[in-house]
Amino acid sequence: EVHLVESGGGLVEPGGFRRLSCSASGFTFSTYAMHWVRQAPGKGLEYVSGIGDKGVPTYYADSVKGRFIISRDNSENSLYLEMTSLRPDDTAVYYCVKERVTDWYDFDCWGQGTLVTVSS
Amino acid sequence: EVILTQSPATLSVSPGERATLSCRASQSVRNHLAWYQQKPGQAPRLLIYEASVRATDIPARFSGSASGTDFTLTISSLQSEDFAVYYCQHYNQRPPWTFGQGTKVEIK
Helix, strand or coil: CCEEEEECCEEECCCCCEEEEEEEECCCHHHCCEEEEEECCCCCEEEEEEECCCCCCEEECCCCCCCEEEEEECCCCEEEEEECCCCHHHCEEEEEEEECCCCCCCEEEECCCEEEEECC | CCCEEEECCEEEECCCCCEEEEEEECCCCCCCEEEEEECCCCCCEEEEECCCEECCCCCCCEEEEEECCEEEEEECCCCHHHCCEEEEEECCCCCCCCECCCEEEEEC
């Protein structure tokens, strides 16, 4: 069974840094592109970033480009999101997401999410 | 950027009735469109991909269709567990992709 478990959320001050992690199991992690999707409290879903199965290419929403970096470690079955220059509007639950099939397709498995709160 | 517009924002339906949700794309996404269901406090769940293909273990009462840039999710006979928020999402070409703003299906 596929499992995605996010960690690293918490309270961070505006302008601060946070690193999210996602531990994957139950599938061959190194053969799937992976993504981050976020959801602000009471709001809809927003695509954040994606990374190819070997670590390239990477893609970012305009709202996070230049501030967030996505990466992965296939030897550890782990996905990461480094977030810098955080703003209050980055406050959201961040979901780690797996594609249904490889090569940039829809999402068939979501983690439970980790909440990042940006506030002073 | 492709803009996905979902309508209505809220749909009030009685159990057993049919629900029809709409998602309109601002430009062609071919059939690269998915539907997700999200219940309070839970992560989204994939219902439909490629506009009309049911995902694994999704009941037959859920169906998707497409006509150009107009996409429809139909729930043929609403069950109590179907009251939730539904999102469409395109995955045409390469990311970043977009989601619709969601349709909340509530009990009438």
